[in-house]
Amino acid sequence: MNDLIPFLRLSIPRLPWFLGGLLLAVLTVVAATGLLALSGWFITASALAGAGLIIALDVYRPAGGIRALAVGRTVARYGERIVNHEAVLRHLADLRSWLFRALAPLDPGTLARFRSADLLQRLVGDIDTLDGLFLRVITPTLTAVLTLLGGALFFGLLAPLTVLWVVAVLALAGLILPAIAVVLGGRSGAARIEAAARVRERAVEGVQGLAELRVFGALPRQRASLAAAEQDRARAEIQLVRWGALGDTAAMLAGLGAVWLALWLGVGWLSQDQVTAPIVVLLVLATLGLSEAVAMLPGAYQRLGQIRAAAARLLDVAHTRPALPEPVPPRQPTSEGTLALEGVWLRYSNDAPWVLDGVDLSVHPGETVLITGASGAGKSSLIAVALRLVSAQAGEARVGGVPVQSMRYEDLYSTLGVLSQETVLFADTVAANLRLARPEADDAALEEALFLAGLDDFIAALPQGLETAVGEGGALVSGGQARRLALARLILKGAPVVILDEPFRGLDPATIERLKQRLTPWLSGRATLVIAHEPDMAPPCTTHYMLQGGRLQEMASS
Template identity: 45%
Template sequence: MNHEAPKALQRPLTHFARLFLHRWPWMLAGTLLTLATLLANIGLLSLSGWFITATALAGLGLIVGLDIYVPGGGIRFFALARTLSRYGERLVTHEATFRLLADIRCWLFRRLAQQDPLSLGRLRGGDLLNRLTADIEALDNLYIRVIGPTIAALLAGLVAMALLGWVDGRMALVALGLLLVGALLTWDAARRGRRSGQRMSHLQPRFRAVIIEGVRGLAELRVYGGGERQRRLIGQHGRAWSQLQRRMAHLTGVGNALNGLAGQLALFAALILGLWLHQQQAITGPQWVLTLFALMGLAEALAPLPLAFQFLGRTRSAATRLLEQAEHPVQVHSPRSPQGMPERFDIELRRVTYGYHAGRPVLSNYSLHITQGRQLAITGPSGLGKTTLLKLLARLDDPWAGTIRVDGVDLRELALTDWHQRIGMLEQHAPVFSDSVAGNLRVAAPDAGEERLWEALRIAGLDERVRAMPEGLATWLGEAGATVSGGEARRLALARVILHDPDIVLLDEPAAGLDGDSARALAARLQHWLRGRTAIIVSHDPDWLPPMDAVLDWSRIDHR
């Protein structure tokens, strides 16, 4: 694991705040515009209050020689400045937030791409999706609602204190008191919302996973009568989620009430103090009103902070989850000084032991030798380690003991990227991307022309089906290949392997979902394509297989 990971997990928000620094021009511009909006609001309120009071007193003859043009111009300036700065603040802060979230998504995806598939496979689909979406989106609270507004409100508070201190130093104490109470309420909101926010962050991925799995497995749930159980499970998570939302809404209401009360108490204190100062002739009537309206503007600047910090616990929990996934130790990695790729691909397993759980090996002291250009079929029931063997050969994980050698070179001494370029693997759960047919195929060969695409589809036995689609190769397949059957999805994945043109072919149940005639037709096409390649085909049914150099009945081998 990265040595910075433990420290980062202790202070996850600080870690992401540092990631934000390269966007400092946008963040600084957004914060300055937020500050300008707050100052314009305070200036507009205080100057308007002073001007209205002064003109009223001038009308009564209590003020002589009042200049209405300068304060009138100031009011128009602050009104226009508030409108423009508010528009600019919304524009810049949201643009900054979108850029920051995009940076985090790219950063996380780069980290995930470096991890081995088995580590990623430990997460449920909904959980991983939640980390890529909701957890990242939760971080928008960090800048747009916490960092920027807090800095701007603090600076605006200092300016308000200076303004009130210019009127009378004792009035500045009221502003200081409002700032301190606002800070206390913000801290209390963060404390009260921490536990509920963390629970929301942990419940949301489970809730989403339950819904996604229910939708994807709807047909199976109907067939096996599991719909009612799934409905109860969704309802249980939904009620828990609603309870947390009600809890947060209650905290929001209490926080808003306390925040409003603090503002009113500050106004009342300024009212009483201002009355006494006015009686002492320390301030004028218009100055007294100016202080009241300035405090109103300061209270408005502090009002959003408790709500933002109330959800800081959820933001922190989301940041922790992202860091846990990003800093997850990579089990399989390239050596620092990899050896060159061998000229031959003779593969040898020497006393390999491997399993998924400690003390429960799937393979134990297993040995196998495959000469370059030979084709091997492995048959037998599920659960004996056939798929595990393919994963080890593809180096999706390393064996607990023993070695896998390629032309005498330990597989762990070869660069992962070089090895993966030489192999083509069809897994049991091959993905179909939300893309066109051509886009799915070009994952294996980005520069492949249409002729190569059609040839790969022909060998996989999918060309006629694609030609019948409305837009042929450009037909959009939908999320997880929603518009194709399971058998068609596997043949599309097989066509991707064929397009990759590998030296070593690893096929796990390539005929799954096909009837007997279709499977035998596929075998005939594969026979020609496999010529000269090293191949291992795993299948439950040996009847459909193309002619192989050897067929290994896995159930008759004492590989445990």
């Protein structure tokens, strides 16, 4: 169970919510048991009073107690659902933030060991599975323990000591049945988690690569793989349902056995005039109510295998360490606005050719250096070295006079702003996406950034202006508009060192010319490195290099 301990620790901030939910769950069982027992006592006592066997019967207080318990059970059940679900949803949000924080520092090489669809399953499906740890395991267990202890105390005060045998039977069932459920459901639960992960992987990858699968005629094979994964998941689910039905049956039989034991003991006490008939009915029905708390346990512990498998998958991510860890102690940039690569050699395997072959490059404030080259020439690798996303075999990159290997990512990226080829926009407004770069920026700063990015007219024409939603991944704007929104976000950041990777990709010639005119003054005060396939697709530069064969060759400046 050690794999669950980290998640129990992570739940400590939500402990008041969980304790509140537990209290309401106990009150629900107590109210339901009390309602059943008191109703049985009252009905029996009323029948005996009607037959003249009981001379005086107070009907007001029992009737009031029944009404109070009925209302209390309803209120407690409703409150328990609200509080427990609120606690779990808050905790799941905490877990997603925790997992994202574990993923954020991972370099691309380390992160590549996890497929994107698999990460999605861990971030969504596996974390959702953990809601059962509190809702379906811990809360029912503690509820059963507390109600059985209360039942033991109640029975011990109300009836002869031998009635505690009833509680002992229920307690024994509460120990044995969950243990059997863990053994029987563990393997099937783990298999279901793994199969569900494969189903999501096949489905997501099939959608993302639909065009390629059709072109290469691999769609039937992908479909068959998805169907096989779904069959594995369905088989595991069916097995879990079977074990669940068996556990529920065993719990029901144990509860009925306790009821029959209470009835048998009660008849014996009644024949010896140790208790009255209404008390016997009360004890029998109270036993039936208490058995409901035990009945929840087999199904709860049957899910433990799924929960542990999901926890193990999450810990696998959380325990992954980046190949490029944060330096201890870190160094701060000693000068502003410089970017340099000094004798950088890089290749991705020992038998692969050199992607960067002793590259030397310096970019100072006020300079715009352009690097062009064919696809696969190593332009993106050069950026990766500067961003400390990969580690070169020799040489180093420096930002602000400090080797990037000696800087924290937070310090590095506060000095260096990047417009990558991948445009990342979130399902929020234009303003919210821009303020990711500078949360405190006012509307005037946003409008200035949009002007420099050539989007001022477009945003001004929108009915909601800066509050216009861009959709998930920028789905509600065109590719060129999304690209310029990312550029505006970079401008808003105002970093002294700027890297632009294909900044004008997907834009028409008129828009490119307008952007060149607006960006040139802004770039003039910064150290700017531009990566492009063609010089026409970049702002005016002070130095132009061609990257070929891993080496930089100076070209005529544009």
